[in-house]
Amino acid sequence: MRRKGLASMAVQTVATAKNVDLGPAAALSCRECGERFPLGPIFACELCFGPLEIAYDLPVGDPEALRKRIEAGPANIWRYAPLLPVPADVADKPNLNPGWTQLVRADNLARELGAEPGKLFVKDDSGNPTHSFKDRVVAQAIEAARAFGFTTLSCSSTGNLAGAVGAAAARAGFRSCVFIPHDLEQGKVVMAAVYGDDLVGIEGNYDDVNRFCSELIGDPLGEGWGFVNVNLRPYYAEGSKTLAYEICEQLGWELPDQLVIPIASGSQLTKIDKGLQELVRLGLVEDKPYKIFGAQAEGCSPVSAAFKAGHDVVRPQKPDTIAKSLAIGNPADGPYVLDIARRTGGAVEDVDDERVVEAIKLLARTEGIFAETAGGVTVGVTKKLFEAGVLDPSLTTVVLNTGDGLKTLDAVAPTTGPTATIRPSLDAFRDAGLA
Amino acid sequence: MRRKGLASMAVQTVATAKNVDLGPAAALSCRECGERFPLGPIFACELCFGPLEIAYDLPVGDPEALRKRIEAGPANIWRYAPLLPVPADVADKPNLNPGWTQLVRADNLARELGAEPGKLFVKDDSGNPTHSFKDRVVAQAIEAARAFGFTTLSCSSTGNLAGAVGAAAARAGFRSCVFIPHDLEQGKVVMAAVYGDDLVGIEGNYDDVNRFCSELIGDPLGEGWGFVNVNLRPYYAEGSKTLAYEICEQLGWELPDQLVIPIASGSQLTKIDKGLQELVRLGLVEDKPYKIFGAQAEGCSPVSAAFKAGHDVVRPQKPDTIAKSLAIGNPADGPYVLDIARRTGGAVEDVDDERVVEAIKLLARTEGIFAETAGGVTVGVTKKLFEAGVLDPSLTTVVLNTGDGLKTLDAVAPTTGPTATIRPSLDAFRDAGLA
Secondary structure (H helix, E strand, O other), X not given: OOXXXXXXXXXXXXXXXXOOOOOOEEXXXXXXXXXXXXXXXXXXXXXXXXXXXXXXXXXXXXXXXXXXXXHOOOOOHHHHHHXXXXXXXXXXXXXXXXXXXXXXXXXXXXXXXXXXXXXXXXXXXXXXXXXXXXXXXXXXXXXHHHHHOOOEEEEEOOOHHHHHHHHXXXXXXXXXXXXXXXXXXXXXXXXXXXXXXXXXXXXXXXXXXXXXXXXXXXXXXXXXXXXXXXXXXXXXXXXXXXXXXXXXXXXXXXXXXXXXXXXOOOHHHHHHHHXXXXXXXXXXXXXXXXXXXXXXXXXXXXXXXXXXXXXXXXOOOOOOOOOHHHOOOOOOOHHHHHHHHHHHOOEEEEEOHHHHXXXXXXXXXXXXXXXXXXXXXXXXXXXXXXXXXXXXXXXXXXEEEOEEHHHHHHHHHHHOOOOEEEOOOHHXXXXXXXX | OOOHHHHOOOOOOOOOOOOOOOOOEEEEEEOOOOOEEOOOOOOEOOOOOOEEEEEEOOOOOOHHHHHHHHHOOOOOHHHHHHHOOOOOOHHHOOOOOOOOOOEEEOHHHHHHHOOOOOOEEEEEHHHOOOOEOHHHHHHHHHHHHHHHOOOEEEEEOOOHHHHHHHHHHHHHOOEEEEEEEOOOOHHHHHHHHOOOOEEEEEOOOHHHHHHHHHHHHOOHHHOOEEEOOOOOHHHHHHOOHHHHHHHHHHOOOOOOOEEEEEOOOOHHHHHHHHHXXXXXXXXXXXXXXXXXXXXXXXXXXXXXXXXXXXXOOOOOOOOOOOOHHHOOXXXXXXXXXXXXXXXXXXXXXXXXXXXXXXXXXXXXXXXXXXXXXXXXXXXXXXXXXXXXXXXXXXXXXXEEEOEEHHHHHHHHHHHOOOOEXXXXXXXXXXHHOOO
16 A cells, blocks of 8 residues: 555666766665665666665764855755765756745744744745745756756646746756646646747646656656656655755754644655754754644645544545645655654644635735745644644744745635725725725 | 926925934935935935935945955845845844845856857846845835834835735735726736735726825825835835845856846836945945946837937837836936946847747746746847847846746747647657657
8 A cells, every 4th residue: 555656657677877976875775675776767666666765875974064064055955965866066057056945934923823933934935946845856856867868857747846847957958848737727837838848738637647657757758758756756855855954054053843844745744854864863953852744735635634543554535625736645655754743743634725725815914925825735734733732832833835826826816806996086095994 | 307207296294213223324315416315204305306315324445344244144135234224133124035036147048149158147036035126125115114113015016016015014014005006917916915915906007006106195194104116215226236236246246247137117227237336336346347238128118219319318108018017108217227328338228029028938948037028028138139249248248037927927828838738648649749
């Protein structure tokens, strides 16, 4: 059950590249059986079909030197190049250079939620180049694609990822060919198509698009193609670690006490946990307990349902929520998320779409941050967890906003408009009672 | 003629605040007659109705110490607090903290335009919190509003400014009341209204909205209101200087040789020039000649027309262009723009809407930057000026992108879409000829 998603995909022939320089990345390692493989464009274990992840030779031993090196680095994710699967000179290559987004001290929001001002923060990833956290993961995939000699970048997507891949490929000099369901909203199609390379509408839903990509990857037609979230997934996924690094550095090299993170595939949450553990191991932060909370929309809450039922496995759901970017009914990393939430003393919770919209507006009117629906889910769950006394209001809490409200205007449009419409006269304004 | 726009506005009673701490800002000074006034919420000279701007006591004398102080500052505009009309502790106050956006080395675009790779850069201000350069100017206005005791922030706007004011007011704890034409596109209304304070639709066009605001500012109804682009304009406008500071610092504390800047009111261009001059005066960059080029849309090109005709004054036009954020038919700073373009050996040029759309797509497919129509105007003019041999391809050239393509999707939507739509099968994909 746990590896159903991966086992059902064809395991690609191991096409490892010799002399691959991806910095501290030493090998691929199976998350289930621990078997190691040389770095290459593979994503599932040959022995047990478990998911592969990067094993590192990290620069342990001199935390002070490492910290100084990081702090002297650029104001983007490449300040953490020594901890990522990228070559040391990555900052000199053409890349969108995402990251180092703001950690906003959210005192106004804290007051509304009953948290202690000064203790609540929003990590606002809408500040990335294409305005979602996807820029972080695609940036890693680009470096892996360069190392493996791929010339075309691809993915299946319903929105944020398509734009992130199109933009990054344009800057980095790759061809891109992105697959989307043919009936996406026009706005999302425009955002994905404007970067000028191939965008292919697939007659079917997102599952059909994914199935098609899995076929393409095993076919000669797909030779030389890097699918950022399939055969480059082990590299791609590591980009989420940079959220953990930035949060701790921005807190003054301290672990937060509580994190609230949205769950789509669950990969982001697991990699943030991995990033926090690495900082402890490297001596960059002092070890202390932290709790990780996962956030889902009620209309796609397979992990939350499993958490509440005390299950170790995740029963797939058919998504029905306005939070499209989180609408993965069978999340590959769901079981790992359950492990982490339980191990750290956190939880997984969900909110309905009405509360998602309320939470988007709450964040906008308190902190001036206009989040997409995924951010509404996270803030909505945060509110619910404070109300339930599950989150401790006196502890340092970081809430993730992973995307931009401009991409999901439809969610708030029906209930957001002018306070009044008046003639251009002082009398009319006086009558409106707004002065 | 030169001061028509300002002279026609009511000059507000001087309501100077005692003990105003706006850092190095020493006084207001008339750009026409040089008369000085104490810092206050005024914008026009009592003697000659000329526009007022900030006069500074700048920290001259120890450029090395100043440079170090700046470099140790935060990754936002407040690193330049010693050069801005803000208190020294501004970075500790709730603020959107815009700026320090990417200066993108645009080698792909350079190749397309015939410029020397390594010499062409795009300053991408879509990375600001509400994704336009307006966050820079509103951030200054907020500090002035705090200093003068205003509790409500206001403006007239057709888009970017409304969102910037709404968001900044929310974060900083001001009430906002923003005025827009009643028939704006729904998307723009949502972006402006989501921050939750008052948004008032005015039955009329943008000129009617402006006229209404001018009445309100002189009426008791508007008491305690800071209009960011009217009675706080001298402070607000200074925010554009930070573009000059960042460009030079990001070039390694060097002046660029050529800058291409869009023109709406013309304020941004004049303040960038002011910022460059200040850096020279402070010894932060070595003095050398630089040329400033202004960019307009053909459908609203009063400054370009005056430049080409050799006039000193600007004849107002009725705007008709897709570049709405530049559609000011009677630009207040037009004559100053003409002065600067001529003094520096630059030029003012315009492009038609078709070229604007082409330029948006050119920037997207070469550098992965999705610009709003204003960015299309600037890149389109840059292309035209390289083609005409007016811009020197061997010199360091910086092109400004002031806003985000997500806000003007309509401009590219009719001509941007999937390359193909196919059934989810390898055969169909093979037939499409995209592999």
